[in-house]
Amino acid sequence: MNTTNLPVVTRFAPSPTGFLHIGGVRTALFAYLYARKHNGTFILRIEDTDKEREVEGSIAHIQESLSWLGITWDFGPENPGTFGSCIQSERLPLYREYAEKLIKKGLAYPDPYTALEVAAFKEVAALEKRPFLFRDHRPETFGTWDGSTALRLKVPEIKRYTWDDAVRGELSAGPEMLDDVILIKSDGYPTYNFAHIIDDLTMGVTHIMRADEFISSMPKFLSIYDALEIPYPIFVTLPPILRDDRTKKLGKRDGAKDILDYRTDGYLPETMMNFLALTGWNPGTEQELFSKDDLITAFDITKIQRAGAAFNEEKLLWMNKEHLNTFNTEAFASYIAMSESSHLKSLPNFTVEQLAKAAPLIRERIHTRAEFIELAETGEYDFAFAAPQYDTDLLQWKNDTSPKDCLPRLKEALILLQNADFSTPDSIKAALMPYAEAVGKGELLWPVRIALSGKKQSPDPFTIANIIGSGETLKRLETACDKLEG
RNA sequence: GGCCCUAUCGUCUAACGGCUAGGACACUUGGUUCUCAUCCAAGAAAUCGGAGUUCGAUUCUCCGUAGGGUCACCA
Numbered sequence: 001m002n003t004t005n006l007p008v009v010t011r012f013a014p015s016p017t018g019f020l021h022i023g024g025v026r027t028a029l030f031a032y033l034y035a036r037k038h039n040g041t042f043i044l045r046i047e048d049t050d051k052e053r054e055v056e057g058s059i060a061h062i063q064e065s066l067s068w069l070g071i072t073w074d075f076g077p078e079n080p081g082t083f084g085s086c087i088q089s090e091r092l093p094l095y096r097e098y099a100e101k102l103i104k105k106g107l108a109y110p111d112p113y114t115a116l117e118v119a120a121f122k123e124v125a126a127l128e129k130r131p132f133l134f135r136d137h138r139p140e141t142f143g144t145w146d147g148s149t150a151l152r153l154k155v156p157e158i159k160r161y162t163w164d165d166a167v168r169g170e171l172s173a174g175p176e177m178l179d180d181v182i183l184i185k186s187d188g189y190p191t192y193n194f195a196h197i198i199d200d201l202t203m204g205v206t207h208i209m210r211a212d213e214f215i216s217s218m219p220k221f222l223s224i225y226d227a228l229e230i231p232y233p234i235f236v237t238l239p240p241i242l243r244d245d246r247t248k249k250l251g252k253r254d255g256a257k258d259i260l261d262y263r264t265d266g267y268l269p270e271t272m273m274n275f276l277a278l279t280g281w282n283p284g285t286e287q288e289l290f291s292k293d294d295l296i297t298a299f300d301i302t303k304i305q306r307a308g309a310a311f312n313e314e315k316l317l318w319m320n321k322e323h324l325n326t327f328n329t330e331a332f333a334s335y336i337a338m339s340e341s342s343h344l345k346s347l348p349n350f351t352v353e354q355l356a357k358a359a360p361l362i363r364e365r366i367h368t369r370a371e372f373i374e375l376a377e378t379g380e381y382d383f384a385f386a387a388p389q390y391d392t393d394l395l396q397w398k399n400d401t402s403p404k405d406c407l408p409r410l411k412e413a414l415i416l417l418q419n420a421d422f423s424t425p426d427s428i429k430a431a432l433m434p435y436a437e438a439v440g441k442g443e444l445l446w447p448v449r450i451a452l453s454g455k456k457q458s459p460d461p462f463t464i465a466n467i468i469g470s471g472e473t474l475k476r477l478e479t480a481c482d483k484l485e486g
Numbered sequence: 487g488g489c490c491c492u493a494u495c496g497u498c499u500a501a502c503g504g505c506u507a508g509g510a511c512a513c514u515u516g517g518u519u520c521u522c523a524u525c526c527a528a529g530a531a532a533u534c535g536g537a538g539u540u541c542g543a544u545u546c547u548c549c550g551u552a553g554g555g556u557c558a559c560c561a
Contacts, residue, residue, distance in 0.1 A: 015561050050560055115559080131488060131557070150559050168491075176489060177557075185559040192561045216490050216556040239492080240554065282499065286509045305499085306491080308554065312498055315511045364524045397520075442520035449520070457522035 008040025009204045012066075012073075013196060015047045016058030019258035020065045022311060023211060023241045026276045030238060031209040032071045033277065033299040043203055044076035046087045047196065049189040059087075065259045069269045070292055075203075083203055088195050095190040098198050098228065099151055099183055107227045108183060109142035111150040135180045151184040153194075156227045161219040166207070166236045167304045168215075177219040193217070197224050200233055207301075209236045236301055239280045240308040266335075266369025271320040279309040289322055317367040324363065332359045339373050357467045358384040360425075361459040384467055387476055388454025392483050397446040406447035407484045409439065413448050414477045422470040425462035432462075451480035 012028035014020065020028075035042035044066070046059055059077060066073070080086045102108035113121075118134070125132035135155055145151055155178050162172040183194040190198070200208065215237060225232055262272055274290050282305070283298045290298065327335060333356035355362070358381060365380075366372045375381065382388060395406050412435060420431035436444040449461040452473065458464070465473040 013561090017561080047561065053560065111559085118559095129487075171490080173490060174488090179557095182559050187559075189559090191559070196561090211555095212491060213555050214561095218490095237491090242554075278498075284500065286500080288498095288510060307493065307499095308491095309499090310497070312511070315498060318511055361523085365522090436520085440520090445520045447520095455522085459523070460519080460521085 006204070006206050008035055008038040009043065009206050010035045010040065010209060011043040011045050011200070011203065011205050012209075013045040013047050013199075014062055015050065015053070015192075016055060016062065017050075017053045018055045018058055018061075019260065020062050021256035022259060022276060022279075023256065025065065025069065025071075025259050025272075026241060026279060027209055027211060027238060028066060028071055029069070029273060029276050030236070030281065030299075030304070031207070032073075033295055034207060034209070034236075034301065035074075036296045037299050040206075041074045041204075042072075043083075043205070044073035044086060045199060045203070046077055047192060048087060048089045049185075049192065049195055051187070051189070061260075068260065068263055069273050071273075088199065089189070091195075091199070092188065092190075094202065095184065095195055095198055096147075099145075099190075099194075102153065102183070102227055103145060103151075105227070106142070107154045107156055108145075108151050109139070109154055110145040111152050111182070111186075112139050112143060113137070131176060133176070133179050135178075138180055147184075147188060148186065150182045150186045152180040153183050153224060153227060155180055155223050157223070161222050163218060163222060163232065163235065165215075166234050166301050167239075168212075168237050168306060171215060171218070173216065173219045175219075177216060178223055179220065181220050181224075183224075193220055194224060197221060197228070197230075201228075201230050205233055207234045207236055209238055211238050212240055236304065239305050241279055242308045242310045264370075266338075266372070267316070267320050268323050268335075271316065271323045274323065275316050275319050279311065280305050289319070321367040324367075329356050329359045332356075332363055336362060336369060336372055339369055339376075354385060361463055361467065383453040383455065383458065383464060387472075387479065388452075390450060390454035392480075394454070394456065395447045395450050395480065395484065397442050404484055406443070407481060409444045410447055410451060410477055410481050410484070413444060414474060414481070417465070417470070417474060417477070420470070422466060422473070425460070425466045428465045429462040447480070448477070451476050 010031035012024075012031050014024055014028075032042050034040070044063070046062075048054055048059075063076070075081045075083060076086050085091055099108060111118075121134075121137055122132045134152065135158075138154065142154075158175045158178055160172060160174050161178075162170060165171050181193050182191050184190050199205075218235070222232070259272065263269070270291065273292060273295065277290065277295050277299070278288065281299070281303055283300070284303055287294075287298075324332065324335070333352050336355050336359070337352045361384070362372060362381065365375065395410075396402065397406065413432060416431050416435060417428070421427040432444065432448070445461060449458060449464070450456075452461050452464045452468070453459070468476075
């Protein structure tokens with residue numbers, strides 16, 4: 001049996017044990033893209049069968065993360081449709097129903113041992129340096145299961161399993177990976193091994209996307225499919241995401257960040273979706289910048305990579321700038337305005353309007369909002385909002401001149417700008433350039449720029465003048481003249 | 487340790503068994519520019535090692551090496 005011709009159904013099935021990191025989001029994204037590409041269905045299912053590890057508020061946090069990225073689901077915790085529920089803890093009778101089927105077939109049995117006894121078996125196995133397999137201790141006759149003990153699978157056939165993976169091709173694993181796994185725990189909750197298979201079956205899931213850490217568990221899963229006599233879905237193994245130094249798989253313990261931390265740092269959801277799509281997949285063309293629609297169109301399972309991908313933060317920065325470049329001035333200004341103003345000591349009372357004017361000089365200098373905050377705190381943008389403080393020595397363009405030499409230049413600039421058109425940087429440039437060319441560009445432009453910015457290194461004077469306006473520009477030039485004369 | 491997966495510039499990657507191994511990030515140099523940033527152009531930079539199959543191997547096979555994963559009443 002195969003599921004190739006059925007309408008595509010994919011799912012993302014996180015456990016609510018905390019935040020979502022990039023690995024989890026990437027898995028969600030691939031499942032989402034594939035479903036959308038084929039006009040299929042994408043389900044968000046919560047796998048909360050381990051009450052010990054559950055973290056309060058995780059479900060809402062996960063949903064917020066996906067929503068931020070623009071990943072939408074057709075069925076989920078609050079809209080389960082005909083599934084009844086997309087939360088596993090609310091589907092317990094279903095798992096029990098399938099468990100009963102297996103018991104009837106003689107393919108499931110209650111675990112007759114105490115935890116202590118099993119621990120002892122393991123110890124002996126370790127001492128004898130052989131792998132522990134529960135099936136070596138399988139009782140000869142099965143008792144009746146009253147639900148107070150764990151229910152185990154009786155592996156239908158001990159054999160080497162070979163299966164097809166849409167990314168990796170033919171995979172196989174030996175019988176040493178097969179065991180009488182627990183289906184239902186003694187607390188009444190199913191294990192992941194069992195629950196996900198029942199859910200995928202009853203939800204009609206056609207493609208299972210998951211990271212390659214599950215490859216070694218495949219024989220266990222397949223033996224359950226076989227015991228239930230149900231068809232396999234299509235397995236799509238995603239490559240691991242490695243740490244920046246490539247030494248280890250990226251996990252929560254190794255500094256993998258909450259995806260929402262990237263939002264705080266000023267990464268755009270478009271950037272994250274674009275970048276995550278490219279970690280472990282590429283279209284085989286030279287295109288690197290994608291919108292969501294581009295991705296849905298281009299996404300293709302056969303182009304998913306096999307090798308692990310390191311998460312390259314430098315390239316992520318570059319990509320964020322690229323996406324930021326598609327913003328118009330207003331959009332960029334409100335993006336910047338989302339900075340917490342308490343962090344911006346040097347920019348008191350800035351408004352979106354002011355930021356919108358300053359946007360041209362801000363946007364070319366930053367990759368993220370976090371960088372804006374950093375630069376703003378060091379005073380990088382002060383001149384855009386208030387008259388600068390500076391030493392008059394700074395006004396001199398060359399070492400062999402005196403600061404006072406530039407006084408006539410500033411006075412002339414003052415006259416030229418008196419009635420100049422301040423509507424664009426270019427119109428201001430037009431007013432100054434003929435004179436600048438005549439006396440030497442640096443001779444005029446350097447002191448004018450210093451008068452406006454107070455900084456050795458800054459954006460050009462025309463842009464600054466345009467941002468601060470005619471009145472403020474003339475005022476700063478007068479101040480510079482006063483300083484030199486005084 | 488057993489089993490499994492993976493291996494191309496520093497990094498992310500492309501290349502039905504067939505051009506000079508392509509692109510991007512980062513880097514270096516040059517250009518534009520009064521300065522910085524931006525922008526533009528150029529440059530340097532890779533097939534893990536060894537066998538085999540083949541007219542021909544980055545690509546297929548085997549061995550080795552390295553990295554990763556997994557061996558739960560976690561998912």
